Amino acid sequence: AHGVARPAAPLSTFLVGFAAARNGGTAADIEQACATATGLALEWAKTHPTETR
Template identity: 60%
Template sequence: MPDVLSTWIAQLAAQLGVDPTHVDRTLLLDVARDAAHGVARPAAPLTTFLVGYAAGLRGGGVDAVSSAAAVAQRLAAEQPPKTDDGPSAG
């Protein structure tokens, strides 16, 4: 029996006309995690959206997603350390 996330991805992909076999769930969750921890929690969904949007503009496909994800992860890792109040001023 598929897990709820796999079912959701399959349903959403079908409605959006996207091939769900090209969705790298682990990569996108890693990008979201890195943005949430390296930038701020609200950055996670915005970052994954921008990764997908950029990949789509570049013709889509696994390579385009991987390339855009790598950029997002690199930028998230380069963010200054956060203080207890959120991202550091800078």
């Protein structure tokens, strides 16, 4: 959750679980959904640096 607003964590977790379930819900589906979400978050972090307040 570092670098991303913590309130987004529950929604992100839900969406990963939902995507995995839609694809079958196997361990491999969960791993793929997690990898996809992680990749998207890392890419977003590169293009949207954290602002300091």
